[in-house]
Amino acid sequence: METNEMIDKLNSLIRLDNDALSSYNKVIEVIEEATLKAEITRFRDDHKRHVSVLSELVKSYGGEASTEQKDIRRLFLGGATALQSLFGVEGALKALHTGEKITNKNYSESVQWDVPEDVKTVLKENYADEQRHIRFVESALRDKVWEKR
Numbered sequence: 001m002e003t004n005e006m007i008d009k010l011n012s013l014i015r016l017d018n019d020a021l022s023s024y025n026k027v028i029e030v031i032e033e034a035t036l037k038a039e040i041t042r043f044r045d046d047h048k049r050h051v052s053v054l055s056e057l058v059k060s061y062g063g064e065a066s067t068e069q070k071d072i073r074r075l076f077l078g079g080a081t082a083l084q085s086l087f088g089v090e091g092a093l094k095a096l097h098t099g100e101k102i103t104n105k106n107y108s109e110s111v112q113w114d115v116p117e118d119v120k121t122v123l124k125e126n127y128a129d130e131q132r133h134i135r136f137v138e139s140a141l142r143d144k145v146w147e148k149r
């Protein structure tokens with residue numbers, strides 16, 4: 001893969017992770033239960049780290065790292081305010097689930113890219129995080145964690 005194409009694709013992942021980051025920040029505000037809040041906060045920190053590690057990679061290959069978000073926030077949070085007031089924690093988790101399906105799809109494609117080893121390593125590590133996130137969100141939805149107080 002040409003370096004310029006790789007940089008564009010990495011920047012696209014950065015925008016996606018930035019979007020995930022802001023969505024998780026919103027969800028953290030509505031979650032009161034301590035264990036769930038702590039886990040969601042760790043995932044938020046993962047996305048923050050994804051953004052910074054990918055940005056460093058882009059810079060190391062001579063590119064300029066994107067600071068924008070991809071415009072999928074509506075998908076990720078489905079209109080955050082309405083969801084929060086109507087559906088509380090369940091709605092927030094469903095919104096995260098929708099978003100994580102998108103991040104997982106994008107990262108699953110990214111690990112197939114023909115790119116240098118240092119880039120590949122980062123993509124694989126990030127993808128492993130995203131898989132952990134979606135598994136957790138799915139089990140939280142399955143267990144109806146919002147009913148357990």
Ligand SMILES: [Fe+2]
Nearest residue numbers: 017046047050
């Ligand atoms: Fe991420």
Ligand SMILES: [Fe+2]
Nearest residue numbers: 100103130133
């Ligand atoms: Fe994630």
